Amino acid sequence: MKKKDDQKYNRILDVAGDLIITDSVGAVSTTKIAKQVGISQSSIYVYFKNREALLLTLYVRELKRLYAQDSGEDLRSLSFETAMKQYLEQLFHYGLTYPKSMTIIQKLKEDYAFDEQAGEQINVIVHQSAVQQLLFKGLADKTLRQVDISLLRNIIFSTIKLHTDNLRQGVYTEADVPFERIQRMLMKAVQNN
Amino acid sequence: MKKKDDQKYNRILDVAGDLIITDSVGAVSTTKIAKQVGISQSSIYVYFKNREALLLTLYVRELKRLYAQDSGEDLRSLSFETAMKQYLEQLFHYGLTYPKSMTIIQKLKEDYAFDEQAGEQINVIVHQSAVQQLLFKGLADKTLRQVDISLLRNIIFSTIKLHTDNLRQGVYTEADVPFERIQRMLMKAVQNN
């Protein structure tokens, strides 16, 4: 019984994600989700309190999936530069594996105003991530450029996202722009000097 | 008479921009605009053919304002590095002067699917901009990193936008993170080696 539930629960989130990608956050409606999932509109309210809760759940799910990626343990045992490079590779790999995920995260972040309580929940997730830890450490020991952490995160995330999008859409191929080049660009950007 | 028209016309666009900023592109509705401008909903259709035309007009307006910024003549007479640095400064200045503009541009670009004809119109504007020329030249003579131009533009635009946003919101002050530091970061990011 629980399995069934979980399946439907996740199907709803999946469809919501698809709608965000093919259209926009505003285009996510219980009507459309219900139609695509094959349940009645009101059934959505069995699984989610309301539309906002649904979107928040989706956001958290993708965020957790993203951060589950970084093998925190490993990173900590490496030299900073190696750790950073490895993280970039992981993120690149993530973008290729779950192309929808990064788009969903970005669009929801920009488009949706979560309330304070939700914001706190998200902050905790981000804070506990290995990347965040890595960036904090890098900032502390001045290995990284002395700018706000948001700037570092943004430059990394948005560049790798755009790169994987470009690859997927055939704007260019991996042969044209090997990831190594992107990696070097990002390292130069974030490293102190 | 004409003045009155232009005023209202621009008021509508201003309010639409505000709605995009405080909420999202999807939240821009003729109803809300009309209410805030203080006119009847149907009056909006006196000024714009439909919602899409309104948003396109807003987008083009902001884009033109942004590119009107770059003093094309000047940039061409300078060494590449100086020209690039100067452009970054201009963009930073723009972000401080018209804080809404960059957000509007970014959100409209990501959120809105303009039709082909509109897309072409926009492409022309972007192409003719001094920055685009500068980046093309830099890519050609290998002064810039050999990656797709979209990656360069993204890294520059999104970083400076986030920086000005952070400053405005008091996340930190200019003293904490002087622009020079951002500038150096971006130069390292885009320059070949």
Add this chain to the structure above:
Amino acid sequence: MKKKDDQKYNRILDVAGDLIITDSVGAVSTTKIAKQVGISQSSIYVYFKNREALLLTLYVRELKRLYAQDSGEDLRSLSFETAMKQYLEQLFHYGLTYPKSMTIIQKLKEDYAFDEQAGEQINVIVHQSAVQQLLFKGLADKTLRQVDISLLRNIIFSTIKLHTDNLRQGVYTEADVPFERIQRMLMKAVQNN
């Protein structure tokens, strides 16, 4: 429960029919229907996909009611002339019993452009009707005037409709213009010589 549904469903169609009669097809609006039925406008979309589907449903309902009238079996066992006369009587009776029906059919046919799929559905209904069969047979064995079937159908339908309308509106009484006279007129019109 089901009864309730069917009742409302048919009430909506009834009111739509009334609007067509007292005004025109163009005057059929979900707003007006809702107001007269005593439900909210959006509730109409619980029962019908959209306005067009509503009108099509109404059209098909009336068409089926009209053709349900002709006792196909009986007509076939009679001589052509008797069959034809009997059909005219049936149609006259129908016009008196359901005075709205013929008007609705006529107005919807002339005013409304159903899409191809709907057109096909309607064609099937018309084709399978006993009248259509009768007319086809009459044309084939030259009992009927050798003109297009549409002309025969028109002359019969529009005359009987107008006659019943006149009677109902008191333009004249059955005593003034007995149906027999109409019947003779129509027989003379359609019969070959």
Add this chain to the structure above:
Amino acid sequence: MKKKDDQKYNRILDVAGDLIITDSVGAVSTTKIAKQVGISQSSIYVYFKNREALLLTLYVRELKRLYAQDSGEDLRSLSFETAMKQYLEQLFHYGLTYPKSMTIIQKLKEDYAFDEQAGEQINVIVHQSAVQQLLFKGLADKTLRQVDISLLRNIIFSTIKLHTDNLRQGVYTEADVPFERIQRMLMKAVQNN
């Protein structure tokens, strides 16, 4: 100056007629007329008091054109049968020459509720027409079937209209269904015995 006015005045009516034909009476809007005529929407109110007056004017114009057709003098000097046959030919000719006119008249008659005053104006026009005179005479001397005049007019008008429509739309050709046959059908329909 007057010529110019008359031109525009009639252009408006022409476009209104076109809209009725290609769509419906309900589709006639000042907006659409203005666009097609190439004038501003408000300019229509220079020529017509309101939408209803415009439609009434159009109706009267077509009705007058239709009745201008029948050469009253000639008909009166002929035997009834010859006169009737000649009138049918005239009407057929009219349908071929002004195919829009009969459709406009029919749609406006069915679709539009003119107020009493307008109704009276129309009645006068119809009454004074040669056909009406002819039919009255035929009814009086029992040459015509003793039914209401509306039935006779309807049978004649709607049949000839449908026939010309069929011809124009290529449902069949004049060779397939010569007018003579239609004429005979109508004569049999209306003549007493």
Add this chain to the structure above:
DNA sequence: TATGAATGAGCGTTCATTCAT
């Protein structure tokens, strides 16, 4: 004569949400 600006009313439609079952 002609029109631009303006608007209230209406339209078809979608939506998030509630509630009884």
Add this chain to the structure above:
DNA sequence: AATGAATGAACGCTCATTCAT
């Protein structure tokens, strides 16, 4: 757990009409 029925609110848009110019 699931859903059909229902609805108020909003949306984009068109319309007939008025008015000042």
